[in-house]
Amino acid sequence: MKITPRVFSGMQPTGSLHLGNYLGAMLQWIKLQDTHECIYCVVDMHAITVWQDPKELRNATRLVTAAYIACGLDPKKTIIFNQSQVHQHAELAWVFNCVARLGWLNRMTQFKEKAGKDRENASVGLYAYPNLMAADILVYRATHVPVGEDQKQHLELTRDIAQKFNNDFRESIIEAGFEDGIFFPLPEPVITGPATRVMSLRDGTKKMSKSDPSDLSRINLLDDADTIARKIQKAKTDPEPLPTEEAGFAGRPEAENLVGIYAALANTDVASVLREFGGGQFSTFKKALAELAVEKLSPISTEMKRLANDPAEIDRILTDGARRAEAIAAPIMDRVKDIVGFIRG
């Protein structure tokens, strides 16, 4: 059972996907499917760490799956499934609950942000979320995880858990036939491109997020052309012209965000965008950005709507993916049980 290069990542069905999910993660996912074995999950178990209406959760899971495919993931080439269909995620998460330390979880900034002031009332699942995320990745012994910048801390925790498991159970791992004492790889985050952290259109210091109460803060993959143009038109900016070089973004997070979005959508870099638009007014730039965003996103939303019309086909893709995912996860989880000392039939 050698460690081979394998990619894992997921998105939560907590609402409609947005431009941040697309530019921060999805573009990398699509590239990697041509070069690596890839497993892409709709993480419905993560979604219920905050309340989800059951009917909406089912719809959102199907819609996120439709978005994966409409963006360009090929369910024949890559494995696409919803997390709850592969029970090994939950089993390994429990083992990791017993490996990870409270002090480690206490440092997770996403929990602090999501729990807010009402920490006592947050679910235990929200607190233990990073342990489940570590299990999602390591139950496939995945080596590469394409994510946005916001997930960097969780990925570091995943590496810490893998390392501690390897150290704590070293003897048992060697007895199980892994001579070098390494069972889990330390997965590498893949955080690349000009838009690894897309910010809210209303506040350049806040991450674009599904859960932001203002719909104007984000561009959803399902927004129509007029809505996209209106949101970009209304995006917060400052009164200065666009800078001519990247150093000019200091103290101008909204300008930096919009130029980063343009660069990512145009598949170029920020310096090239500034060569074209630097020194000009935001009104001209916003018009060009709206046209580019509509050109890139309209085909995705059209395809998403078409796919969403056939929920039975989406469920079939998810179940087929789950079967293929489980074929990889089951023998790994069996080994974990042996290493930990569980008796199995």
Ligand code: AQP
């Ligand atoms: N604003 C963003 N910029 C770049 N990447 C982002 N990602 C999310 N927001 C941005 C990346 O998208 C992937 C899936 O994220 P997720 O659905 O698991 O949840 P999240 O990171 O918590 O995203 P949201 O939109 O903020 O959801 P809610 O509001 O439900 O919490 C990840 O790779 C993430 O980095």
